[in-house]
Amino acid sequence: MSKQRKVQRIKAGYLPGLGDEEVQWQTLDFTSRDGRVLQVSVPVLTAPQMQALACRVRKAAAAHLRPMPVADIIDAVDRAMARLLDRNDIYRQQAEAWLPVVSGYDADMVRLGLTGFFKTFRAAQLKRFVAEDFANPAVLDGFQPAAKGGAVRAFGPDLLVHSWAGNVPALSLWSLVCGLLVKAPAIGKLASAEPLFAGWFARLLAEVHPPLADCLAVVWWRGAGGEEADALYAQADTVLAYGGNQTLDALRRRLPVTTRFLPHGHKLGFGLIDAQALDTLKAPAMARLAAWDVMRYDQQGCYSPHVFYVQRGAPVSARAFADYLAAELANLQRRFARRELDLEEGAALARWQQNMEWGGEAHQLLGPVDAPWSVAYSESLQPLAPTALYRTIAVVAVDRLDAVLPVVAAQRDYLQTAGIAAGPEELYRLAGLLGAAGVTRISAIGSMSMPEAGWHHDGRFNLLDLVRMTEIEQSAELAAQPLADYAD
């Protein structure tokens, strides 16, 4: 007797003003670990449809988003987040049901990740987020007096285009919220590996605040796209893109010089663990925190660690720390199983393990080779290089943490997050050195993969980078006075 396999279908994207029957649809297939099949239909637009969509979101934003005070936008996003945090809400339920299927990540891991992530977009956090970039957030709503004289106001992009990549669930929320806070009409291009969340968010936002219904659109195209992508990019005045440097470079070449391009390339995270953190009480706890950073989204975040540099000479040796870390990864595997790897991913992982295994006396691969995690321990300083991801982590013993600086500085283009476990003085000293080397975010071990609300992604001003300031100079203000009706 053959069991009928149930196939679930979801329509992805969000196309205000376009009926389902007016566009072509393509299907992306996903299969869950337990064999559930999900078919995601993604829209394929023509170039004229892209242009029409751009006009529509622009017009809607001019009517409804631009005049909205930032406080009201924050309120709308907050209400959307409240629903995404409510386990009984249909949006939350579909996120929990289907994001693990498209991404392949453990369902509990996704559930915890989403909650932790959405929490950073509540009203209080969003206000802080705005305040991080604007000393006076009211500049987003109207002209405000400038200290030097005159007045200043911030305007968001005329059309913001997002290009998302990768399978980190709900990653698109970051840039979507940034765009909303600066009141930009936006069109986002879905990542084929996570084609769901952005469309859901746009729909949810329209539910919580219907006037915003036409201010966002979510589209898709295969790979780099063709004419339809060109048509959209030609309309954008700001493009925010995620992806590898090669992809980003190709995208940049397609844009007119006048288009503002905000790329977020792939990054290489690492951690530093001072001897102070390695007494017999602290070391096991530290290893547990480090393991969480490795486990979250199987190291696929830009902030995920690849290497922990561990200082020698503590009561718990670097090698013993590596053993603790291996044990914690084994524990976490029981709670949050690693994603199933396809043949190519498995082969790349095996190759990394082999390089460690055959890399000479300096390297040791801890644990069984077929475990769904891998710790490579090195006795001597190693270049900062990516591991095979999917819970493969290098632990490198060093005499002094300063020895790491040259190898870190050599990867300046890929630096972003460094986790540090050290005393306060050492934290600030190392942070100064790492910042000079190119690191833009320093967190506690265990928080590497959980950036705080209002962080400056890749060291940039996420909101300020999106706006242009319009200034009324003092001269204009003064020159206006004699022209007033009431002038004497």
Place this chain on the structure above:
Amino acid sequence: MDKAASLVADLLAFIAMDDCTDDQFNQLALRLFAYQYECNAPFRSFCQRRGATLRNVRSWRDVPAVPIDAFKAMELRSEPPSPAERVFMTSGTTGRAARGRHFHPQLDVYDLSMKRYFARRFMQGLERMPMGILFPDEQAMPNSSLAHYLALACSEFGSAGSRYYLNSEGLDMPALCAALEESERSGQPFALLGASFSLVHVMDALRAQGRSFRLPAGSRVLDTGGYKGQSRELPLEEFYAELSQLLGVPRSLCINMYGMTELSTQFYDDGNAVLPSVKSGPHWIRSRLVEPITGRDVAAGERGILVHCDLANYNAVTTILTEDVGLWAGSQEKDGFLLLGRAEGAAAKGCSLAVEEFVKAAGA
């Protein structure tokens, strides 16, 4: 007779047989495993890390497969270095710096392995035929196993007048065209052998000149090794369609050889009329398809990474883990496998830097 010499003698006799039973293969594989475990120190420590011992390795399938990267990192050898040994090296075109090395104390086994199976799969009953080689000779590339292979083909199976059409100045198209014309005129079948990318160069040159040939029946082509960035990359379908069209050789006689520097035995297909073609080897080599991390055999019908156990690899290690993806062609392993390319393209799924992008950027 010392251990190595008696092993070599037995191996030569084994290769000279027409076929073997599973038992015979196993016995020799286990004898070679014991020999390599004893004499090849890096291999022994690899086995120890994998928990493989003389006691628990009971079949050729239990022999730990050494990843081909190990040929770069270590000297995998059972006999000590000698002045007479030949060293074949990998081309090092895959973007990784070090080159893998395969040490052959003498080439008797390699040569017999090559000749026995080349005769069967490429010559198909002919003793000799006129050959054109599109590859540098052994003097130019003394560390290339392919140069040695083709030299052997030319000297052992080429009739008088067989020669190389590639020299330090490049492709000798006028001479090659003359040879092809002569074959057309005389009706004497011709064999053209070389690297896949050299054949692309020939095809490009013929196209540029607007020339094509109708070689007489029985003419054949052997290509091997892929393009390696040395020519334009064209899909296999186009490659064989164009090759067949320009030379007038049916695709069933456009044979691809799949070999590796790390092996001493080659695989062939029965032409490339249907793609991907089925590759198979002689009785002294056996293959497995494994899941890359666990090393376990994949389920029937699933793609896997190819592991080869080549008994002719008596000095290095018999069993290697490749980076090639394969799929069993039929219901039995001896029906051969489809070669589906290299296991590449494990691009980042998220926003964390992947090795692949990192290596590419470093190489750029």
